[in-house]
Amino acid sequence: MVLEFKRIDRDTLSVMRDAVGSDVDYYSLCVDSVEDVLGSGDTYILNSANSCLLAVAEAVDDCVLVCDQGGWNGFIKSCEVFGKKVEYLPTDDGLINIERLRVYLEDSDVKSLYVTSLAGYTAKQPLDGIKKLCDVHDVLLILDISGSVGDESVYEYGDILIFSTGSPKIVNIENGGIIHDRTDRIQLNRHMLKSLKADNITCAGISHEIGKAREIYEKTVKANKYLKDRLMKELEENCDYTVIHPEDEGLNTMITTPSKGMAKKLAYNIRQNLETTGNIITTGPQYNRIKKASIIIETKNLHIDSLTRENMDYIVEILCSEINKMKK
Numbered sequence: 001m002v003l004e005f006k007r008i009d010r011d012t013l014s015v016m017r018d019a020v021g022s023d024v025d026y027y028s029l030c031v032d033s034v035e036d037v038l039g040s041g042d043t044y045i046l047n048s049a050n051s052c053l054l055a056v057a058e059a060v061d062d063c064v065l066v067c068d069q070g071g072w073n074g075f076i077k078s079c080e081v082f083g084k085k086v087e088y089l090p091t092d093d094g095l096i097n098i099e100r101l102r103v104y105l106e107d108s109d110v111k112s113l114y115v116t117s118l119a120g121y122t123a124k125q126p127l128d129g130i131k132k133l134c135d136v137h138d139v140l141l142i143l144d145i146s147g148s149v150g151d152e153s154v155y156e157y158g159d160i161l162i163f164s165t166g167s168p169k170i171v172n173i174e175n176g177g178i179i180h181d182r183t184d185r186i187q188l189n190r191h192m193l194k195s196l197k198a199d200n201i202t203c204a205g206i207s208h209e210i211g212k213a214r215e216i217y218e219k220t221v222k223a224n225k226y227l228k229d230r231l232m233k234e235l236e237e238n239c240d241y242t243v244i245h246p247e248d249e250g251l252n253t254m255i256t257t258p259s260k261g262m263a264k265k266l267a268y269n270i271r272q273n274l275e276t277t278g279n280i281i282t283t284g285p286q287y288n289r290i291k292k293a294s295i296i297i298e299t300k301n302l303h304i305d306s307l308t309r310e311n312m313d314y315i316v317e318i319l320c321s322e323i324n325k326m327k328k
């Protein structure tokens with residue numbers, strides 16, 4: 001059994017090849033296809049989501065609030081480039097607690113909040129409550145939906161929506177990022193937007209691939225939920241290894257380990273035994289996932305054809321066997 005790592009789909013590659021040297025304005029086509037999915041707003045296609053975040057960081061008012069973990073450090077680095085003040089909101093393993101956010105916003109001078117729609121790619125943020133508080137306190141909500149393209153329930157929340165079409169992502173082109181400005185509350189720097197603009201080939205790829213986002217998102221969430229549920233049962237008796245946010249839907253599965261060293265060792269052993277065409281195991285503590293010793297099965301890195309029950313059972317089998325060996 002070999003698990004296939006996500007690569008650019010063949011049909012999309014063929015569309016991208018056709019775009020080489022073509023006179024077609026794929027940029028405009030791409031803007032239209034993104035707006036078909038996200039709705040109305042001003043859309044910019046750049047060469048990566050980090051470029052999008054750089055352009056947004058330049059334009060926002062500080063102080064900027066971010067989660068203390070489970071976010072994306074690329075945005076924090078961008079804020080540093082422009083000398084914008086960043087504050088960290090304490091979370092519950094990446095998830096925002098609405099009451100804590102309410103108290104924080106009442107007592108602080110926060111002007112912008114950056115949040116990823118999924119905490120660490122593993123659990124949905126309570127976006128409705130977050131949005132309501134941002135409205136009350138006149139805080140600009142920058143919502144990174146890299147983990148939720150295809151989940152239309154999240155599109156209504158951000159003032160600014162951002163997502164990556166890099167690899168391995170839901171819209172998987174190995175390049176590109178989107179800014180979708182829904183409320184026109186910030187003035188993006190024209191020179192940056194022009195300098196960081198995506199090329200015609202990337203735009204052709206995104207326009208073609210974005211139509212598959214919903215199916216890919218839904219299949220990944222379903223496979224990952226099955227994986228989480230199975231691992232929860234298998235690890236029930238084992239307090240050293242527990243599933244983080246076990247009931248929540250996301251695109252990966254995080255399991256705590258007794259130490260950082262054990263996480264590294266376990267990840268290495270799993271990689272040695274799990275037949276894959278690319279890496280699907282990462283480890284914590286890390287800001288972009290969770291600040292706890294952990295191993296993370298990145299279900300989102302798998303090609304849609306590999307998201308089968310049999311493959312999830314195969315991952316459970318290897319993982320549990322390696323955990324059992326660690327105990328001996």
Ligand SMILES: Cc1ncc(COP(=O)(O)O)c(C=O)c1O
Nearest residue numbers: 048049050072146164165166177
């Ligand atoms: C949530 C999130 N935002 C932004 C980025 C940056 O994307 P890019 O590689 O397109 O710069 C990533 C990359 O993994 C990400 O996971």
